[in-house]
Amino acid sequence: MIQLSNVTKQFGTNTAVCDVSFSAKRGDIIGFLGPNGAGKTTTMRMLLGLIAPTSGTVAIHDLDPIANRLQVLPGIGYLPENNPLYEDMMVSEYLSFISQVKRAGKSADIDIIDRVDLSNHINSRISALSRGYRQRVGLAAALIGDPAILVLDEPTSGLDPIEQEKIKSLIKKIAKKKITLFSTHILSEVEDIANRLVIIHKGKLVYDGKKPKKKGSVEKLFKKLVRK
């Protein structure tokens, strides 16, 4: 379970996240929405314990992710914004490195490589991969160790529609038994994948609830909330 309680994050005089509270349990696939600069990435980074909240608390399975990062992080798969990767490495080297650090074992590697359809590119250098395949590598790295929580920061950003579709169906497949929090600007993606919506605007939580079922209603809701 993840729990954010009255979380505020200030960078100098700028308040990036203001008094945000929400929680998530197993099976939740949360579409984390908000315009650029709304505080999505900052919130995700606080969840990972990469930055500390100025006030409020973050808990992963009741543990503070900063004080207990070595206990908390094996249970979280994280795809950071813009998917930074070690460009000089081969795909196999990179995944093997992540797998060794997460102590996941070799069989986990092979399973994930198949799931993200990377078998044909395993010996390619990461710098030589297309954006879609790079995204798969990032996703594979997040999935290694079968984490109970997935935090995906714009997993389909910059991909063409075909690649987007592939990544979408992949997330759908893997997210069922996990807690998944994914941010995106593509509202149709949320309609397809998420079962819950969290919307933040100017650092404040403006919606936390079930995803509206009607087609196109996510977009309507989003526009209504962020226009305020």
Added chain:
Amino acid sequence: MKALIKKELQFYLNNPIGYIVIILFAVFANFLFIKDLFVIGSASMRPFFDELPWLLMIFVPAITMRMFAEERRTNTLEVLLGLPISELRIVISKFVVSLMVIIISLLLTVALPISLVIFTKQLGAQLYIPELIVGYFGALLLAASFISIGLYFSLRFENQVVSYLFSAITLFILIMFATDFMGSVISGQIQQFLVYFSPVTQLQGFIKGIIDLRSTLYFVNSTALFLFLTITTLERRN
């Protein structure tokens, strides 16, 4: 830890800069030694070890500058910190790899003492081998403390050039503490204090073949201090 060291080594050696630094170090070290050998007319490695702090001042920041700065620039530091690895292990792995590069560089200078041993044997003299070994041991301690300073500045700055400059300038100041120039600018107890804190002063015993416990502790402590500062900086979550 093994996986981290392997990654760091790969990160370093997959790039031509790694090889350039090692080769340039070997070329300069060998040249600086040979250039004075026949002028001094003494078969000793002391001139080499005397010049070593200046050489390391130039080359160590070149080795360490990209260790953290590059990870910050490409944002892979976020990947690393999002994995279940302690900050201590991250810093130590980078330190170990930097030290490995320096060891490789120093190994490329081993031809100097070997040729000196052969040379002196032909002349019927003998080179005191333990003095050489202690000299290299001192050089390693010196390099370790310089690496820890370089790593700290590599983490503080995203730009590799800025990181290089800050490391090199800090090392330059530390080396300068022991020079006659500083003695002419600052005098009295402050100067004595600064001379003591210069790594050049602490290296002198090793150059003469003496393992001085105080000097060893100086290098171990300064290395530990900057590694500690690097770890605490990495642990900051602002």
